[in-house]
Amino acid sequence: MTTGEPGEPVRRSWAEVHERATRVAGALVAGGMTRGASVAVLAGDPAAIAPAVQAVWLAGGSTTMLHQPTARTDLAEWAEDTLRVLRMIDAELVLLGTPFDALSAVLDQHGVAYRRLDELDGEPLAAPVEVDEDMPALLQLTSGSTADPKAVRITHGNLWSNAEGMRVAAALDPGSDVMVSWLPLFHDMGMVGFLTVPMLLGIELVKVTPPDFLARPTLWPDLISRYGGTITAAPNFAYAIVARRMNGVDDGAFDLSALRLALNGAEPIDPVAVKAFTDAGARFGMPAECVLCAYGMAETTLGVAFAPLFSGLAVDWVDPGELEAGKRAVPVAPDTPNARAFPLNGPPLPGLEVQVVDESGAVRGEREVGQLRVRGEAVTPGYLTVDGPLATQDADGWLDTGDEGYLVDGQVVVCGRRKDVIIMGGRNIYPTDIERAALSVPGVRAGNAIAVRLDAGTRRERFAVVVESKLAGEDDAVKALSKEISARVVDAVGLRPFSVVVLKPGSLPKTPSGKLRRSSAASLVPAAG
Incomplete structure (x- = not known):
């Protein structure tokens, strides 16, 4: 795992990360942490976060990555929101690291127990504290209102199942893959996809922070180029930004030829933005086929469906009238006036199944638009809310995703959020x-x-x-x-x-x-x- 780019890069083997994690876990257990404890983490440096998260799991607890304040954040409001989250998840402890050490005064003021990550150094934990498959590993905060927080309860069973499903669907190879990411670790794509999965499988990871990317978006393709990155991921808006910035870079500045998987997910995928990205990357040897459209959500740990590898962006063009009035996705030629274009997100990951139903719960057929729902081992059993736990699955194990969409040739197509x-x-x-x-x-x-x-x-x-x-x-x-x-x-x-x-x-x-x-x-x- 390489961190510290672009200033002072440091590479640590996963064995070194694990050795550090055993010492942090030893200090946590010696300090009174018990099996099943809920521990929150507030830190920005991935080099500190990786062993901290692993340490909490070794000590038998669950991890919650707290939302991080920025330079524009009202600290009083942030403290109020954070206290609400800590009460909701029944957190026993906050692990505090750079650059948020100064917030210790805020935590002191509200009587919140915390320990500084750079001071946690005990005798290595001899063996992991055993936990059950249905105990929480992650309490993943959703990206809804911070004033009315909600956490997805991701169990060890959920996490393992989804990681394994993504390993198979993405053909992850610890021997040759290099993952490059700036995604925030308080978001499921960053935490699960670009920390937990490479840490679990032993895949080379180059990790920087969102502020690093925002300060210089071309740092992203630069890291892919210098480290021979094969896998990356981001929401649609980031591909739009980096496409525009790459257009201003000289020929030969990057070598993106090794990139085999650029996952686009977490928000609606815009074919125009994808084309702008692949056009901009073509000058630097990036194969357009590396784009992988995906559908996912925190409620399934991370992934729901991945498009077939190296198939690039595949778009389903449908009749707008039939879609809007008849709730049917009738295929048309791309040059049809006002034709709607929806990316094909591929089949469900191994261990998951997706179904489309109408308002009464009746199953809809091929190309019939309705409510998307998902079932499988990666699906959370429920939320934690300020009003207590909330189940997510119906009697048959189905989770309502809140999205409208349809199925075509076994692939999932998302039309949009029902509430929008x-x-x-x-x-x-x-x-x-x-x-x-x-x-x-x-x-x-x-x-x-x-x-x-x-x-x-x-x-x-x-x-x-x-x-x-x-x-x-x-x-x-x-x-x-x-x-x-x-x-x-x-x-x-x-x-x-x-x-x-x-x-x-x-x-x-x-x-x-x-x-x-x-x-x-x-x-x-x-x-x-």
């Missing part, structure tokens, strides 16, 4: 279609557009489009930008936005892991208030 669907004139309009149209307008920041469903006070719904742009504040430019956005949206979905709101960069509400919050964006639309 805009219903107008009996049509189901998916916000991603509106957002993609807005993002195609020059001047709109990549990945920063939200379609907002507005409550009109009548049965007829309305929607607005909220975007970020450097043009915000320039009246004439904003007027022209708004007009062009409206025109593109009308072209795409045949409906005009009630309003277009242009905000300065950094204004759109996002989760701690960087996803846009559609539900919180309505307050940014003046007429919606």
Whole structure:
């Protein structure tokens, strides 16, 4: 595991990480930690987090990665939210590491027990504390409201099953694979996919932090180039950002030819952004086929479905009228006017099955749109909430994903979140279609557009489009930008936005892991208030 890029890289073997973890575990047990204890971790350095998480598991506990404050965070509000999380998960202890050591005063002020990671150094734990398969390994905070937190209870059985399913589906090879990631470790894709899995399987890992990526997005392809990275992953917005930055780099600056798997997941996959990424990477030898579309969620530990390896982006083009009015995905030619494009996310991972049902629970057929639900060994038994535990599975073990979609040739296709669907004139309009149209307008920041469903006070719904742009504040430019956005949206979905709101960069509400919050964006639309 290599950490410390781009300043002072340090490589530690997984055996060295494990040796450190046994000493941290020994110190935890000597300090009174008991089997089944809930332990929270607040640290930013992956080199400290890896042995800390492993130590908690060796000592028989579960880990919760706390959301990390940023330079713009209101610390009083953060403390209130964090205390709510700690009470919810019944945490006995917080493990504190750089760069958050200074927050010890906040924890002291509220009487929260903590230990500093750099001071935990005991006699190595002789043997792991035995735990049952159904005991929690991870209490994964969801990316919903921090004021009303929820944690997914991921058991050791869940974690092992999903890791094994992803190992098979991605053909992971400890002998040749090199994983490169900047993803946050408080998010399931970072914690499970790019720490736990390589640590479990012994795969070479190059790990930096989100601030490292945001400060210089080209650090990502640079690390893939220098370390011969074969596997990486990110949400759609990051591929859009790095594509734009790579276009400004000289030929020969990177060698991306070893990349065999660039997983795109965690948010709706935009074929336009994917093409921009593969076009930009082609100059540096990156094979377009390395893009792997995936569907996943914390409730299944991480992965639900992976597209077939080295098949690249495969898109299903469907008739918009049939989709919106008939809830059927009828295939059409790509050049059909207003055809909807949905990426194929592949079949369910080994150990999981996916089903599509209607509102009454009746199973729908091939290409019939309905509620996606999933069942299998990787599916969480339930949430922890501020009001107590909450089951996730029905009597037959099915989890409602909250997404709409369909199945085609055994592959999973996601249309969108049910709660975000805009219903107008009996049509189901998916916000991603509106957002993609807005993002195609020059001047709109990549990945920063939200379609907002507005409550009109009548049965007829309305929607607005909220975007970020450097043009915000320039009246004439904003007027022209708004007009062009409206025109593109009308072209795409045949409906005009009630309003277009242009905000300065950094204004759109996002989760701690960087996803846009559609539900919180309505307050940014003046007429919606």
